[in-house]
Amino acid sequence: MEQFLQQIASGLANGAIYACVALALVMIYVSTDHINFAQGEMAMFSTYLSWQLMTWGLSFWAAFILAVALSFVMGVVIERLILRPLHSAPVLSIIVVFIGLLAIFNSVAGAIWSYLIKEYPSPFPKSSFGIAGVIGPHQLGVVLVTLIVLGLLFVFFRYTPLGLAMRAAAQNPQMARLVGVRVDWMLALGWGLASSIGAVAGIMVAHIVYLDPNMMAGILLYAFASALVGGISNPAGAVAGGFIVGVLENMVAYAGNQIEKATGIYIIGNGEKLTVALIIVIFVLTVRPAGLFGRVVVKRV
Amino acid sequence: MAALLEVSGLKAFYGQTQSLYDVGFDIPTGGITTLLGANGAGKTTTLRAICNMVRTDGTIRFDGKNIRGMATEEIVRQRIAHVPEGRGTFTTLTVDENLRIAAYTRRDKQGVKDELDRVFAYFPRLKERIQQQAGTLSGGEQQMLAIARALMLKPRLMLLDEPSFGLAPLIVQEIFRILRRINEEEKVSILLVEQNAALALDLATHAYVLETGKVVMSGPSDVVKNDENVRKSYLGY
Amino acid sequence: MASTSKKWVLGIVVLAFVVPLLKPIFPDAISDYRLFLVSTMIIASIAVLGLNLLTGFNGQFSLGHGAFYAVGAYTAAVLMDQLNVPYWATIPAAAIVCFIVGYLFGLPALKLEGHYLALATFALALAVPQILKYKWLEGLTGGVQGIVLMKPEVPFGLPLTEDQWLYYFCLVVMVILFWAAANMLNSRSGRAMMAIRDQYMAADTMGIDTALYKTVTFGISAAYTGIAGALSASAIAFVAPDSFNIFLSIKFLIGLVVGGIGSLTGSVIGGIFYVLVDNSAQALSQFVKNDLGLPFDLSAYTVFGVLLIAIIYLMPMGIAGGLFMAWRKIRGAR
Secondary structure (H helix, E strand, O other): OHHHHHHHHHHHHHHHHHHHHHHHHHHHHHHHOOOOOOHHHHHHHHHHHHHHHHHOOOOHHHHHHHHHHHHHHHHHHHHHHHHHHHOOOOHHHHHHHHHHHHHHHHHHHHHHHOOOOEOOOOOOOOOOOOEOOOEOHHHHHHHHHHHHHHHHHHHHHHHOHHHHHHHHHHHOHHHHHHOOOOHHHHHHHHHHHHHHHHHHHHHHHHHHHOEOOOOOHHHHHHHHHHHHHHOOOOHHHHHHHHHHHHHHHHHHHHHHHHHHHHHOOOOOOHHHHHHHHHHHHHHHHHHOOOOOOOOOOOOOO | OOEEEEEEEEEEEEOOEEEEEEEEEEEEOOOEEEEEOOOOOOHHHHHHHHOOOOEEEEEEEEOOEEOOOOOHHHHHHOOEEEEOOOOOOOOOOEHHHHHHHHHOOOOOHHHHHHHHHHHHHHOHHHHHOOOOEHHHOOHHHHHHHHHHHHHHOOOOEEEEEOOOOOOOHHHHHHHHHHHHHHHHHOOOEEEEEOOOHHHHHHHOOEEEEEEOOEEEEEEEHHHHHOOHHHHHHHHOO | OHHHHHHHHHHHHHHHHHHHHHOOOOOOOOOHHHHHHHHHHHHHHHHHHHHHHHHHHHOOOOOOHHHHHHHHHHHHHHHHHHHOOOHHHHHHHHHHHHHHHHHHHHHHHOOOOHHHHHHHHHHHHHHHHHHHOOHHHHHHHOHHHOEEOOOOOOHHHOOOOHHHHHHHHHHHHHHHHHHHHHHHHHOHHHHHHHHHHHOHHHHHHOOOOHHHHHHHHHHHHHHHHHHHHHHHHHHHOEEOHHHHOHHHHHHHHHHHHHHOOOOHHHHHHHHHHHHHHHHHHHHHHHHHHHHOOOOOOOOHHHHHHHHHHHHHHHOOOHHHHHHHHHHHHHHHHO
């Protein structure tokens, strides 16, 4: 039973990470219809930035905040410089550019910081955090931090004029222009925010998966699965999808272990988690493209 | 009376196809002007051209200043409000958000609140539905919301594209009454594109008739109304 | 025009067959290492051709062709390792297996357009290494360790080195595959494939069974790339899961984009190109470190990434297409 609870708790902690990356993907998708294949590598790069800042003597949280801010700038610059000129290019061109970005971020991180795996600290005190036997201090911290970030985003989009303008620009760019919204800048801001959210996810997960240029590859796949489960154009769904996928992957592996224990037959375990994500991706794409929650738009004509 | 909007030699293109040829007209300050014409004559395109939503050539002067080629959002910030055809609302946003979006650059909270109250005075129905998603409103209410949102921009010129489209006659009458009030009380000049020529000519002070991308006739609406050809082609008697 | 280009192709093929025979005369210029390098370029060209058949000629995207390459390589490796099948017989076997796998993947892909197909195949590419490590298959695949194989031996006592023989073997396979592809594209079916790419709706109304064509094209494309994988297993004499990661698929993409989307010759250029960059990366990195004195380990992927973006901006037809256009301009100016 204790093990079961542990699995759920760690599933939620992983899920929080997936939720962040999925949300970043969805933010870019709803406003530009692009799937950012470089999202994971951008988050990885942000995480290295924070690591670099810490080695220069900054405290964890100072490095965290600065890295998130730098990531925001990075996102805005990429949108303005690289993607804006291609806004009416064919889909294949956009995909190729994303793959190019992925390769650049990955290899440049490797070039600057090497491909050697690095330890990454946890900012959460071991003594006072966590619930013994259920959730570790870092896991609890991850869940809290991501929930705070998601809460801030919710408030931003729901209650501030700028957030409202961004939502309007995403929903109907043409009409948003007609009410004076500078849509191009809204898209760039969306990129900046997505990049920042990715940074939070990367920094939070680095203690668990260790820091290396390929750290986000698997997480990106889970994030795709999460975004699809929640409906790729639904931010709240993406967050829920993240937690669902996080718990689900642990449950599948847990069930596999139990079966192996009981019968001695190995069917599925920790080694197949990515495959589970792949199956979710393909299943949702082909069977339920709108995601688990669909998209609830009440329309009357 | 000086012209608020002066359009001359206006050409418009969708990709390679040209859909306006040398369109020219003036909109007097404070007046209501209507563009008449059959389907495909270029009425909607003319409105879209004013807001730089299609590729254009020619001159468009607003208040003496050339605005052709400015970005749509900058033209809107010159206080030209465009109510597009087909109930231009953000369907997933609430009525309140739809209205506030038009004031998002403004920092004075009290000013925005006063503005909302002023707009609700014209459209009390919207106030009752303030937290509803725009997509759940009836067609007439969505059209009212689109006009109300345009009003939130404190426009000097309002471009209206087929406000009567698909609405019941009673609702249309209500909307047109409100438009007249807005024109008189808020001193908003209006450029109206309308299929329903009789209705438009009743409201407007000036009229232009477009045919296949060119202005073929113009004048005070009373004169245009009594023109033989207009009567046959657009008024149906 | 068509006949001159045919002559060119024939000339190059003849040259490709003759030159390695001069090895005894120019032992330094035609080294075993260089022949091996050219063999890997040939393999790369076939893999890129596979992707090009799908993307360039049929309009379906794939960011996951590394998966089919892996299936081809593992099919060949397992057959050689477990059943002692001769290396040459693994090629048709890999083709069949990959055709089936590709066809099956093509079924759900039918429902996916543009970004979504890219997403599904990208996910596939990310998951491949882990799938290859699956515990049930460990007995066959060797798990993380992979499978060590023997290099193909020179048959009939021919007076060739192993690398020379490997080169000829790859070359023959390549010539056959490119000849088959050219013929297929020139046939009715080929035109149907391209009709689907250009005008999905029109192809449907023309009475082309788009679903069938798309899935079969997926299968053929996978088979081509799978054959390349099988050849690579023989050539490198080793397969291991982690060499089939997302970056393998990215290499095929760079080959496709550099060579030109929808160009047979472009596939060859693209294949040669990515192998060249991959192999000069070390020298490049040395140059940056020692000669420029910068503390960076530059990798081939920085070059790939920058090129991918630059080509989209500057030469949307690919380097081969771009050069061809430039050449036509020069000729036109004369």
